[in-house]
Amino acid sequence: MSYPFKKIIFDCKKATLIVVKLEVGQASFAERMQLWYHQQFCNPCRQFQKQSAHINRVLLTYSRQQEALHKISPTLKAIWEKQISDFKKG
Amino acid sequence: MNALETEKWVARYADYLFGIALLKTNDAPTAQDLVQDTFLSALRAQETFQGLSSEKTWLTTILNNKIIDFYRKQSTARKSIDFIISTQSLFEREFFETETGKAGHWLRHTAPRNWNADHEVEESEFFKILEGCIGKLPRTLVPAFVARYLSERDSEEICKELELTASNYWVIVHRAKVLMRACLEKNWFLKS
Numbered sequence: 001m002s003y004p005f006k007k008i009i010f011d012c013k014k015a016t017l018i019v020v021k022l023e024v025g026q027a028s029f030a031e032r033m034q035l036w037y038h039q040q041f042c043n044p045c046r047q048f049q050k051q052s053a054h055i056n057r058v059l060l061t062y063s064r065q066q067e068a069l070h071k072i073s074p075t076l077k078a079i080w081e082k083q084i085s086d087f088k089k090g
Numbered sequence: 091m092n093a094l095e096t097e098k099w100v101a102r103y104a105d106y107l108f109g110i111a112l113l114k115t116n117d118a119p120t121a122q123d124l125v126q127d128t129f130l131s132a133l134r135a136q137e138t139f140q141g142l143s144s145e146k147t148w149l150t151t152i153l154n155n156k157i158i159d160f161y162r163k164q165s166t167a168r169k170s171i172d173f174i175i176s177t178q179s180l181f182e183r184e185f186f187e188t189e190t191g192k193a194g195h196w197l198r199h200t201a202p203r204n205w206n207a208d209h210e211v212e213e214s215e216f217f218k219i220l221e222g223c224i225g226k227l228p229r230t231l232v233p234a235f236v237a238r239y240l241s242e243r244d245s246e247e248i249c250k251e252l253e254l255t256a257s258n259y260w261v262i263v264h265r266a267k268v269l270m271r272a273c274l275e276k277n278w279f280l281k282s
Contacts, residue, residue: 011194012201013186017264024245026260044201051202051271056239062217063113063240070112072104076122080129081100087133088096 008038015045019052094139099129103146107153114157114251116224116236124160128153158251161233167253170230170262177228185268200272205279216278223273227266234259235266 008014018035021027027035039046072080107128111121132139132152139148161167182188187195196202227235237248249259 007194010187010192012196013182013194016268017260020264020267021260026245026256042195044196044203047202047204048271051205051275052267054205055267055271055274058216058220059239060242062220065217066240067109067113070108070118072108072122072125077100077104080104080126081097083126084096084099084129084133087130 005037008034009041011038012042012045012048015039015042016048016052019045019049023052023056093141094136094145096133096136099132099145099149103149106146107149110150110153111157113241114233114237115160116232116240120160124153124156127156131156154251158253161252166230166233167258170234170254171258173228173230174258174261174265181265181268185272202271203275203280205275219274219278223270223277226273227269231262231266231269234262235270238263238266 015035015038018027018031022032022035035045039049104125107125108121111124112118115121115124128149132149135152139145143151185197185200187193187197224232224235233252234248234254237243237252238245245256245259248254249256252259254262
Protein backbone atom coordinates (compact mmCIF):
# COMPACT_ATOMS: atom_id res chain seq x y z
CA MET A 1 0.00 0.00 0.00
CA SER A 2 1.33 3.42 -0.81
CA TYR A 3 2.24 5.68 2.05
CA PRO A 4 -0.48 8.34 1.89
CA PHE A 5 -3.26 5.76 1.92
CA LYS A 6 -1.70 3.87 4.77
CA LYS A 7 -1.38 7.12 6.67
CA ILE A 8 -5.05 7.93 6.17
CA ILE A 9 -6.06 4.48 7.40
CA PHE A 10 -4.17 4.81 10.66
CA ASP A 11 -4.54 8.49 11.39
CA CYS A 12 -7.46 8.58 13.83
CA LYS A 13 -6.19 11.84 15.24
CA LYS A 14 -6.69 13.51 11.87
CA ALA A 15 -9.98 11.70 11.27
CA THR A 16 -11.44 12.95 14.55
CA LEU A 17 -10.25 16.48 13.82
CA ILE A 18 -12.13 16.31 10.52
CA VAL A 19 -15.26 15.11 12.36
CA VAL A 20 -15.11 18.15 14.63
CA LYS A 21 -14.84 20.47 11.61
CA LEU A 22 -17.46 18.61 9.61
CA GLU A 23 -20.03 19.15 12.35
CA VAL A 24 -20.14 22.82 11.51
CA GLY A 25 -19.66 22.38 7.79
CA GLN A 26 -16.01 23.43 7.87
CA ALA A 27 -14.38 20.32 6.41
CA SER A 28 -13.03 20.65 2.87
CA PHE A 29 -13.95 18.22 0.11
CA ALA A 30 -10.56 16.52 0.41
CA GLU A 31 -11.02 16.17 4.15
CA ARG A 32 -14.49 14.70 3.74
CA MET A 33 -13.10 12.12 1.31
CA GLN A 34 -10.26 11.35 3.67
CA LEU A 35 -12.69 10.80 6.55
CA TRP A 36 -14.96 8.63 4.47
CA TYR A 37 -12.05 6.46 3.36
CA HIS A 38 -10.67 6.24 6.89
CA GLN A 39 -14.02 5.21 8.32
CA GLN A 40 -14.34 2.32 5.86
CA PHE A 41 -11.61 0.70 7.94
CA CYS A 42 -12.05 2.24 11.35
CA ASN A 43 -15.02 1.36 13.51
CA PRO A 44 -13.84 3.38 16.53
CA CYS A 45 -13.85 6.54 14.39
CA ARG A 46 -17.38 5.78 13.19
CA GLN A 47 -18.33 5.48 16.84
CA PHE A 48 -16.53 8.75 17.56
CA GLN A 49 -18.56 10.60 14.97
CA LYS A 50 -21.85 9.24 16.33
CA GLN A 51 -20.91 9.93 19.93
CA SER A 52 -19.59 13.37 19.15
CA ALA A 53 -22.92 14.39 17.59
CA HIS A 54 -24.68 12.97 20.63
CA ILE A 55 -22.44 14.97 22.98
CA ASN A 56 -23.13 18.14 20.98
CA ARG A 57 -26.85 17.66 21.48
CA VAL A 58 -26.63 17.08 25.21
CA LEU A 59 -24.29 20.03 25.66
CA LEU A 60 -26.81 22.33 23.99
CA THR A 61 -29.64 20.98 26.11
CA TYR A 62 -27.48 21.46 29.17
CA SER A 63 -26.59 25.03 28.23
CA ARG A 64 -30.24 25.97 27.62
CA GLN A 65 -31.15 24.61 31.00
CA GLN A 66 -28.32 26.54 32.62
CA GLU A 67 -29.39 29.73 30.95
CA ALA A 68 -32.87 29.48 32.44
CA LEU A 69 -31.41 28.66 35.83
CA HIS A 70 -29.01 31.53 36.24
CA LYS A 71 -30.36 34.95 37.02
CA ILE A 72 -28.91 37.97 38.73
CA SER A 73 -30.00 38.03 42.36
CA PRO A 74 -32.56 40.69 43.40
CA THR A 75 -30.03 42.13 45.88
CA LEU A 76 -27.43 42.68 43.18
CA LYS A 77 -30.07 44.16 40.89
CA ALA A 78 -31.06 46.63 43.59
CA ILE A 79 -27.41 47.65 44.02
CA TRP A 80 -27.01 48.20 40.29
CA GLU A 81 -30.22 50.18 40.10
CA LYS A 82 -28.95 52.44 42.84
CA GLN A 83 -25.61 52.87 41.04
CA ILE A 84 -27.44 53.90 37.91
CA SER A 85 -29.72 56.40 39.64
CA ASP A 86 -26.74 57.82 41.58
CA PHE A 87 -24.93 58.27 38.30
CA LYS A 88 -27.82 60.24 36.89
CA LYS A 89 -27.79 62.56 39.90
CA GLY A 90 -24.15 63.09 39.07
CA MET B 91 -35.68 57.95 17.45
CA ASN B 92 -35.20 55.73 20.46
CA ALA B 93 -34.38 57.31 23.79
CA LEU B 94 -32.51 55.59 26.58
CA GLU B 95 -34.43 54.65 29.68
CA THR B 96 -31.53 54.04 32.00
CA GLU B 97 -33.65 53.52 35.11
CA LYS B 98 -35.22 50.46 33.49
CA TRP B 99 -32.00 48.84 32.28
CA VAL B 100 -31.46 46.49 35.19
CA ALA B 101 -35.02 45.19 35.22
CA ARG B 102 -35.12 44.78 31.47
CA TYR B 103 -31.67 43.59 30.49
CA ALA B 104 -29.66 42.39 33.52
CA ASP B 105 -30.67 38.74 33.23
CA TYR B 106 -30.45 38.77 29.45
CA LEU B 107 -26.94 40.23 29.43
CA PHE B 108 -25.88 37.97 32.28
CA GLY B 109 -27.03 34.97 30.24
CA ILE B 110 -24.78 36.03 27.35
CA ALA B 111 -21.81 36.77 29.60
CA LEU B 112 -22.19 33.51 31.48
CA LEU B 113 -22.39 31.51 28.31
CA LYS B 114 -19.24 33.10 26.97
CA THR B 115 -17.14 33.05 30.12
CA ASN B 116 -18.59 30.06 31.99
CA ASP B 117 -17.89 31.87 35.25
CA ALA B 118 -20.67 33.57 37.20
CA PRO B 119 -18.62 36.17 39.15
CA THR B 120 -16.81 37.20 35.95
CA ALA B 121 -20.11 37.41 34.08
CA GLN B 122 -21.62 39.60 36.80
CA ASP B 123 -18.65 41.96 36.72
CA LEU B 124 -18.89 42.22 32.95
CA VAL B 125 -22.60 43.09 33.04
CA GLN B 126 -22.12 45.69 35.77
CA ASP B 127 -19.25 47.14 33.81
CA THR B 128 -21.45 47.24 30.71
CA PHE B 129 -24.12 49.30 32.48
CA LEU B 130 -21.54 51.75 33.84
CA SER B 131 -19.78 52.17 30.48
CA ALA B 132 -23.12 52.63 28.77
CA LEU B 133 -24.09 55.38 31.22
CA ARG B 134 -20.85 57.19 30.51
CA ALA B 135 -21.30 56.81 26.75
CA GLN B 136 -24.97 57.79 26.57
CA GLU B 137 -24.33 60.59 24.11
CA THR B 138 -22.84 58.14 21.61
CA PHE B 139 -26.15 56.26 21.43
CA GLN B 140 -27.51 57.20 18.04
CA GLY B 141 -30.93 55.68 18.41
CA LEU B 142 -30.30 53.68 15.24
CA SER B 143 -30.35 50.38 17.05
CA SER B 144 -32.45 49.35 20.00
CA GLU B 145 -31.27 49.91 23.54
CA LYS B 146 -30.91 46.16 23.92
CA THR B 147 -28.72 45.79 20.81
CA TRP B 148 -26.58 48.72 21.88
CA LEU B 149 -25.99 47.27 25.37
CA THR B 150 -25.27 43.85 23.88
CA THR B 151 -22.60 45.37 21.64
CA ILE B 152 -20.98 47.04 24.64
CA LEU B 153 -21.04 43.77 26.57
CA ASN B 154 -19.50 41.86 23.66
CA ASN B 155 -16.67 44.37 23.51
CA LYS B 156 -16.14 43.95 27.26
CA ILE B 157 -15.89 40.19 26.76
CA ILE B 158 -13.29 40.60 24.01
CA ASP B 159 -11.31 42.93 26.30
CA PHE B 160 -11.60 40.40 29.08
CA TYR B 161 -10.13 37.62 26.95
CA ARG B 162 -7.42 39.95 25.72
CA LYS B 163 -6.41 40.96 29.24
CA GLN B 164 -6.30 37.33 30.29
CA SER B 165 -4.17 36.53 27.18
CA THR B 166 -6.60 33.69 26.62
CA ALA B 167 -5.47 32.97 23.06
CA ARG B 168 -1.76 32.99 23.93
CA LYS B 169 -2.28 30.73 26.94
CA SER B 170 -4.37 28.19 25.11
CA ILE B 171 -1.95 27.97 22.19
CA ASP B 172 1.00 27.62 24.58
CA PHE B 173 -0.86 24.89 26.41
CA ILE B 174 -1.70 23.01 23.23
CA ILE B 175 1.88 23.14 22.00
CA SER B 176 3.53 22.20 25.29
CA THR B 177 1.20 19.25 25.89
CA GLN B 178 0.94 18.05 22.29
CA SER B 179 3.10 14.95 22.57
CA LEU B 180 1.69 14.09 25.99
CA PHE B 181 -1.81 14.20 24.56
CA GLU B 182 -0.84 12.13 21.54
CA ARG B 183 0.82 9.47 23.65
CA GLU B 184 -2.16 9.35 25.99
CA PHE B 185 -4.68 8.66 23.23
CA PHE B 186 -2.93 7.49 20.06
CA GLU B 187 -0.32 5.02 18.85
CA THR B 188 3.14 6.49 18.37
CA GLU B 189 4.75 3.34 17.02
CA THR B 190 5.85 3.71 13.41
CA GLY B 191 3.55 1.85 11.07
CA LYS B 192 0.40 2.51 13.02
CA ALA B 193 1.09 6.00 14.36
CA GLY B 194 -2.05 8.06 14.93
CA HIS B 195 -4.36 5.14 15.59
CA TRP B 196 -6.38 4.91 18.80
CA LEU B 197 -4.77 2.93 21.57
CA ARG B 198 -6.62 -0.19 22.61
CA HIS B 199 -8.02 1.40 25.78
CA THR B 200 -8.77 4.84 24.26
CA ALA B 201 -10.67 3.72 21.15
CA PRO B 202 -14.34 4.76 21.38
CA ARG B 203 -16.47 1.84 22.50
CA ASN B 204 -20.09 1.09 21.86
CA TRP B 205 -22.31 3.14 24.16
CA ASN B 206 -25.53 1.96 25.63
CA ALA B 207 -27.93 4.42 24.02
CA ASP B 208 -30.61 4.26 26.71
CA HIS B 209 -28.20 5.21 29.39
CA GLU B 210 -29.47 8.74 30.00
CA VAL B 211 -32.26 7.82 32.35
CA GLU B 212 -31.69 10.55 34.90
CA GLU B 213 -30.99 13.83 33.14
CA SER B 214 -30.01 15.67 36.30
CA GLU B 215 -27.57 12.90 37.22
CA PHE B 216 -26.11 12.97 33.74
CA PHE B 217 -25.72 16.76 33.84
CA LYS B 218 -23.76 16.43 37.07
CA ILE B 219 -21.31 14.12 35.31
CA LEU B 220 -21.25 16.47 32.33
CA GLU B 221 -20.44 19.42 34.58
CA GLY B 222 -17.71 17.38 36.22
CA CYS B 223 -16.18 16.63 32.82
CA ILE B 224 -16.30 20.29 31.78
CA GLY B 225 -14.62 21.07 35.10
CA LYS B 226 -11.85 18.58 34.33
CA LEU B 227 -10.97 20.17 30.99
CA PRO B 228 -7.71 22.13 31.03
CA ARG B 229 -8.77 25.66 31.93
CA THR B 230 -7.18 27.27 28.89
CA LEU B 231 -9.35 25.15 26.58
CA VAL B 232 -12.60 26.14 28.25
CA PRO B 233 -13.32 29.47 26.51
CA ALA B 234 -13.18 27.92 23.03
CA PHE B 235 -15.02 24.81 24.20
CA VAL B 236 -17.81 26.84 25.76
CA ALA B 237 -18.07 29.14 22.76
CA ARG B 238 -18.31 26.19 20.39
CA TYR B 239 -20.49 23.73 22.26
CA LEU B 240 -22.62 25.68 24.70
CA SER B 241 -23.91 28.09 22.08
CA GLU B 242 -24.64 27.88 18.41
CA ARG B 243 -22.37 30.64 17.20
CA ASP B 244 -20.32 30.23 14.06
CA SER B 245 -16.60 29.54 14.13
CA GLU B 246 -15.58 32.77 12.46
CA GLU B 247 -17.27 34.85 15.12
CA ILE B 248 -15.69 32.77 17.88
CA CYS B 249 -12.21 33.05 16.37
CA LYS B 250 -12.60 36.81 16.20
CA GLU B 251 -13.76 37.05 19.77
CA LEU B 252 -11.02 34.82 21.13
CA GLU B 253 -8.44 36.17 18.66
CA LEU B 254 -7.50 32.70 17.45
CA THR B 255 -6.58 31.62 13.94
CA ALA B 256 -8.93 29.04 12.44
CA SER B 257 -6.35 26.25 12.59
CA ASN B 258 -5.49 26.92 16.24
CA TYR B 259 -9.17 27.06 17.03
CA TRP B 260 -9.81 23.65 15.48
CA VAL B 261 -6.89 22.07 17.29
CA ILE B 262 -8.21 23.42 20.61
CA VAL B 263 -11.80 22.34 19.96
CA HIS B 264 -10.65 18.92 18.78
CA ARG B 265 -8.54 18.38 21.89
CA ALA B 266 -11.41 19.44 24.12
CA LYS B 267 -13.82 17.11 22.33
CA VAL B 268 -11.52 14.08 22.57
CA LEU B 269 -11.04 14.70 26.30
CA MET B 270 -14.74 15.33 26.86
CA ARG B 271 -15.78 12.17 25.03
CA ALA B 272 -13.31 10.04 26.96
CA CYS B 273 -14.46 11.53 30.27
CA LEU B 274 -18.13 10.89 29.54
CA GLU B 275 -17.42 7.36 28.36
CA LYS B 276 -15.48 6.55 31.50
CA ASN B 277 -17.80 8.23 34.00
CA TRP B 278 -21.19 7.66 32.47
CA PHE B 279 -21.73 5.63 29.36
CA LEU B 280 -19.62 2.63 30.31
CA LYS B 281 -19.93 2.96 34.03
CA SER B 282 -21.50 -0.18 35.45
